[in-house]
Amino acid sequence: MTKIFSYDELTWPEVAVLRRDVPLVIPLGSGYDLGLLAESLGDPPQIGLLPPIPYGWRGSLVEIPESVLTGFIANLLESLREGGFTRVYALIPQGLELGLGAQAIRQAFIPPMSVWLTDEQRDKVVLVPVGHTEQHALHLPLNVDTVCIEAVAQGTATAVPDQAVCLPVMPYGVSMHYRAFAGTLNAGGRAFEDFYLAVVDALVSRGFERLYLLSGHGGNTSFLVNVVKYAGERHPHAFIATAFLYLSGAQGVAALEKHRLSKIGGMGHACELETSLMLYLRPDLVDMSKVVDETDFIATPNYYMDWVEGGALVANPPWEDDTRTGAYGSGSLATAEHGKIWLEAAIAEKVSHVAEIHEQYMRRKARRQSGWK
Template identity: 65%
Template sequence: MLGRVSERLRGIIEVVPFECSCDSESPEIPMTSFFPYDALAWPEVAGLPRDVPLVLPLGSSFDSEQLAAQLGHPSRIGILPSIPFGWRGSGLAVPEALLAAYVRNLLDSLRDDGFTSVYALTPQGIDLGLGESQLRNTQHALLSNLYSLISDSERGKVILIPIGHTEQHGFHLALSVDTVIIEAIAKGTAGRVPAQAYALPVMPYGVSTHRASFAATLNAGGRAFEDFWLGVVDVLAARGFDRFYFMSGHGGNMSFLVNIVKYAGERHRRIFCATAFLHTAGRIGAAALEKYRASPIGGMGHAGELETSYMLHLRPDLCHMERVVDETDFVSTPDYYMDWIEGGSLIANPPWDDDTRTGAYGTGSLATAEKGRLWLEAAIEEKAAHVAEIHEQHRRREERREAGWGLWGKGR
């Protein structure tokens, strides 16, 4: 893959090397510089030396100097987005084997891209079975198991579970697009209806089954993804939470989220667990897309007009509009084509480099921050409406159950 990446990059985009600084008073121990992996675009990741250390933290608190010392004071270290919960003491723990599989698959994604020094940074007392790929965060001791990420007082609300991803978005956008957007929508929804919804911290990793074409995209793995999130529902349902809304910023998560809500509903018969196709895609969102979009069908597939507009509004510092390459030459047929709201009855997963040279599907050049603001408002309105609907579904179903409707009247 790396050979193909290098050929694709030649003459298209300059990959600027990172600079590192050294401590002039202690030349034997150079100062280590840190960079956020998810702030890069995929060509920048493709241009990194394959031996640069990349670290995936559990939790966001760590001593950078201590980390540099553990790795022998390299000139630079890449820090991946932190996993917000899942381990003992994080406030929302799943069985350790489920978290270990999730993390292992993410590290393997980096190895598949040729990186040779990849690590998980974990609190002391956590053993994910990663061997030398697991570093200990001595600053981050395990919190008491009495600590909870979500208070029991939030029972009766819809628990919003936002999941983004760390994935290539063409030449002009950072890897964090899906996470930035769905986090803003989830926080906005919880802020719009605080008495009805509570948002968990965003998870920045999902599933990608199309990694071979372009560098930098990670993959938690479909089975590990499903098992982990079912574990989250199990933990919260056991505590009395009974309404859940999985919100995804990444299309690759969707088929697996459908499986999760189906298994969760069968496993916990008194909950209402739902998901929806991405965001800005339902009744309210679709109307807003049609009202403000400038591109024809095909202009919003991936890193196109929609996602670029969102990022210009939310994180303009992560947008490089001088690098935008519009690509709309998707191999389209009546029942298989690419846009934000996909159409047709066919579902497939051909190689991405059949349809895009840069990793983008769409017309990012037509994006504006104002459209991003308008679409964010529409997405929040849509998700708030979904929250109300989830409450109604749960209430009406509980009324039937309590009344002994159908088989519920036979002791089920």
């Protein structure tokens, strides 16, 4: 009998020792018959199921051009192949082509949607959370960024249901360092931008003109900024925003500084903050016995590592220059108690952003209607 395992719940060392002929599958949506999947792959001993892409195809919550979706998926599959895996597939609904050839496995059903966008929600801010599937050192799984930003986004929508609605979290983003440690995927910067610009286009065309793109992964940030820039030109009557991660504004940073135990350099990646959040949200996926603190980042006055990256310089040196295990920071200082405090602070920060997006949209709309020039 085939064993199905969740790829994104592994650590990077666990991915590193997987047989390279293990089938790895990225589904479009969820709810497929996994028995049929195993049969279609020849009933192998095990199959790695990656987190589902929640929208983008015809008939899904948000439809985008198939060529854009294909480019996004193809890059994800290619990053798995670059990791040495020889059997990588997309599991898609029957009737879709997508130009993936033998990499596509089709099942004759329509994946259920957990969220619906209705005309009555057009006056709300649509939250678009984007995580990632990437290495998080020895003690955390690949899904940290997705778990954390999903909790922040869903918590925000729950806190102000009359002001915001949340799309399902996207578990894939951009990692320019994906070759350094096993397990990390990469949608590619340009394909990622094309995908989210198409998502924005689709939402605005349906009358949703207040959008907030939230990222749980630092590598997504510059590309989401580009999306917002392009979208602002395309849709001048909409207000489309993003921000650097979470707990990054004055309100959030104050919450970090009040409770953190680490010094500067202790919060970067698989660090005190992310480990604390995971201890609160998914303690079953954290192995504190494997934490290795890594704070020997090559720091200079204008280039150093912490949660809110400091200094005037922007660069992208190899990760392995600064970390042996994939961590940046002091994960050993993490606590579930602080994870709860910081999650609540992150939600409060995003709630304030939602209110500000509404204000910006309404005041700009009123100014345009007044004939102001």
